[in-house]
Amino acid sequence: MNTAYNDILSPNGLNTLTFHDPYAKLCFTAMLASQCRKLIYIDLDTAFTAYVKAGLLLNNIINFHKIIEIYIPREGRFESILTDIISSMSDSSIVIFDSVNSFYNMYYKKINADSRHRMSNFNHLLSIFLMLLVKHGTSLNIPILATSMIRYKKDKEWVQSPASKRLLQKKSIVKLNVSIVNEGDLSVEIITHPILTPKTIIFGNQGIKF
Numbered sequence: 001m002n003t004a005y006n007d008i009l010s011p012n013g014l015n016t017l018t019f020h021d022p023y024a025k026l027c028f029t030a031m032l033a034s035q036c037r038k039l040i041y042i043d044l045d046t047a048f049t050a051y052v053k054a055g056l057l058l059n060n061i062i063n064f065h066k067i068i069e070i071y072i073p074r075e076g077r078f079e080s081i082l083t084d085i086i087s088s089m090s091d092s093s094i095v096i097f098d099s100v101n102s103f104y105n106m107y108y109k110k111i112n113a114d115s116r117h118r119m120s121n122f123n124h125l126l127s128i129f130l131m132l133l134v135k136h137g138t139s140l141n142i143p144i145l146a147t148s149m150i151r152y153k154k155d156k157e158w159v160q161s162p163a164s165k166r167l168l169q170k171k172s173i174v175k176l177n178v179s180i181v182n183e184g185d186l187s188v189e190i191i192t193h194p195i196l197t198p199k200t201i202i203f204g205n206q207g208i209k210f
Contacts, residue, residue: 007196008174008176008188008190008193008196008201009094009143009145009174010143010173010174010193010194010195011137011138011140011141011142011143012138012173012194013134013138013171013172013173013174013194014130014131014134014144014146014168014171014172014173014174015143015144015145015146015172015173015174015176016145016146016147016148016168016172016174016175016176017145017146017147017148017176017177017178018147018148018149018150018168018175018176018177018178019147019148019149019150019177019178019179020149020150020179021179021180022045022047022149023180023208024178024179024180024186025098025099025147025149025178026047026048026051026208027178027180027186027206027207027208028178028186028188028206029041029048029096029098029145029147030048030051030057030058030206030208031186031203031206032094032096032145033057033058033068034058036067036068036092036093036094037067037091037092037093038067038068038069038091038092038093039067039068039069039092039093039094039095039096040069040071040085040088040089040092040094040095040096041068041069041070041071041096041098042071042073042081042085042095042096042097042098043070043071043072043098044072044073044097044098044099044100044102044103044105044106045098045099045101045102046072047098048070048098049070049072051208052068052070056208057208069088069092071084071085073106078103078106078129079129082129082132085133086132086133086136089136089137089140089142090140092140092142093142094142094143094144094145095133095137095142095143095144095145096145096146096147097130097133097144097145097146097147098146098147099146099147099148099149100126100146100147100148100168101148101149103122103126104122107122107125123167126167127167127171130144130146130171131171134171146168146172148165148168150165150177172192173192173193173194174190174192174193174194175190175191175192175193176188176189176190176191177189177191180207181202183207184204184205184206184207185202185203185204185205185206185207186202186203186206187200187201187202188200188201188202188203
């Protein structure tokens with residue numbers, strides 16, 4: 001992967017990207033994908049997959065289907081793909097877990113069907129999945145990036161993201177926030193990093209061309 005992006009992400013723990021604007025997050029992950037030797041993309045909200053299938057992303061990459069492995073977990077069955085993901089990591093450049101918010105949507109029926117399944121149970125499950133990926137990523141020197149929307153829409157109101165916010169704050173050694181500025185530039189704020197001081201980096205002209 002390009003050195004500029006390598007400097008931002010760390011293979012020694014969980015990297016988290018927060019965002020208000022889903023388009024900014026999509027532009028950032030597309031930028032990473034365009035620079036990777038091989039990318040594993042766990043697409044829980046399916047936006048990345050939809051753009052790829054529509055021909056709006058990665059058309060400039062030759063044989064991108066061999067370079068990028070996209071996983072879309074079945075509802076309530078994320079664990080069914082975890083073994084395949086881990087076995088594919090050895091020759092990958094990065095693993096992107098997109099997005100944490102949608103993880104809870106996958107288990108919505110279980111949460112509603114059984115009151116014993118409290119949100120803390122699913123936070124614990126999410127933590128196990130992420131830490132398994134990080135454990136293997138650390139041993140293979142591969143960064144693991146999880147994305148999380150700061151606010152999400154419930155009914156007609158914008159509310160704070162679920163308790164995963166506390167989980168990510170506790171587990172992440174790199175915390176980034178991304179937004180779009182100047183109608184096409186990516187602004188990446190480094191909030192926490194084991195080496196870099198807090199600052200904002202602008203990646204010019206990274207908007208998706210329609």
